[in-house]
Amino acid sequence: MTDKSKIFVYPKDVSAFGFDWGKLALTVAPEMNGATRFSGGVVDLPSGKGHTRHNHPGAEEIIFVISGHGEQMVEDEKGIPMVEKVGPGCTIYVPESRFHSTLNTGDGPMQLFVVYSPAGPELVLRELPDFRLIPAGQ
Template sequence: MPVTQHTKVAAADVEVNRRRGGEIRVVLGPKTAGATTGFLGLLTLAAGEFVAEHYHPYSEEFLYVTRGTVVVRLDGEPVTVGAGEGLLVPKDVRHRVENGGDEPAEAVFHLCPLAPRPELGHVDTEPLVEPAAPQINVGAA
């Protein structure tokens, strides 16, 4: 029987990406764990923070809120997602994630399949929060 390779990665060991807003960490992905089909990460939004609107032409996004409440705008329509709830964002659907509350919010996200090349994974549809910041560990994020 073949031996399966596994990789364990701590979120605290992954560099933060703030390019689109909030604190995004790709915990398990091509760069961090050698993943070949998708990636999983952690999103933390302080009160009032948001992730700028974008869409994924190749990937579905699975979002599961672990703390707080976020509003996800899907093609402009608001969907409230609270702790213990998940949301599927289909490919090609514009989405923006907002924390309009007074407390921090945290969510786990997973995208798959990967885009053919990392730079094709996201299409930004509003100005980025940190447009000059380098893109870190995003794979197709």
């Protein structure tokens, strides 16, 4: 029988990856609920914070803005940064291995839902110097 707690997942019910720039609560991942082709979760960015330019070698990413406003950068195929103001309802597609960054430019928090395909790029975040594991419910 399938465990419903692994099918219907709230970010508050899972541990989160904490960083100086915000946090990521993985709600879909092989280790979380057996997802095999992708992983994803909710990112919370405080006002003025964001993740710096980085890429996910061999993986694509989808970023969906749930709330808040910011600037999203995605480099084109020549490495030239494309920057757009983004807000609720915007979907950003980050092609495989492309560098990108997100900055919360609003007065309040910014919340995103991110999806990685294939699963795995998010696990590298554990190696960052400012990584900390935030227990569920905190």
